[in-house]
Amino acid sequence: MALQLEQRVHLNADTEAAATARSATLHFFANAARAGRPVARTTADIALLVVSELVTNAVRHTAGPCSLHLARSEGGVDIDVADTSPDPPVQRPPHVEGVGGWGWILVNHLTQDLAVQPTPDGGKTIHARVTDPE
Template identity: 40%
Template sequence: MEYALPQEAASAGRARRLTCAFLVRAHHRKTELTAERVDDAALVVSELVSNAVQHAHGGCRLRVEVSGDRVTVEVYDTSPVRPRVRKPSSERENGRGLAMVRQLTHRLEVVTARRGGKTVRAVLA
């Protein structure tokens, strides 16, 4: 599944709903996705899309793929700035998203796109 999302706060919620619907349909095709895996993927999508629309200039593209029990999430945006994982702090209201994503994923990587920008790829296994 692949969607273009506009640069607005509501995009993170829309991406979460689209991801859940897609993964539930994939689950009915005999994949091995648990409800917990769907919830984890939805949280990862929400955090990555939220970061993209907040920090990049323009919208983003969301891609979700299922292969067996592996879910791969990719979010492309036009900003060349690589996201940073910060140490969690109870004193800040934000900055915890990528740390959570890292905990929920088997692999998290940032790939510079040839046409500019970057793709943040998270693999849940």
């Protein structure tokens, strides 16, 4: 079996999607390490948070399934989450009581090359890059 430096996972729109995505991401990191391209602990921690946030939002704010694509590239990890809605994420005021509004702020702060692109089937893909520490 070839070691993967890319991984794609199709996720159901259910309460298990974020946990499944995190598990797949950890498996991806293990494959990258076995291939001699280990992901730094800081990069991995940030990527796991970003994956969890983007997949949770895809499930919470869209009507259909979503997919996760991970790629280990020079200097970082590329994360793409595609869903069925054409609507881009909207930053909303965060609630200091802990009931939401922090996710998109965190994703914007922790990632580089953040972009939202339409998909051919009418949804969107959110791309984020987490760079390795220097």
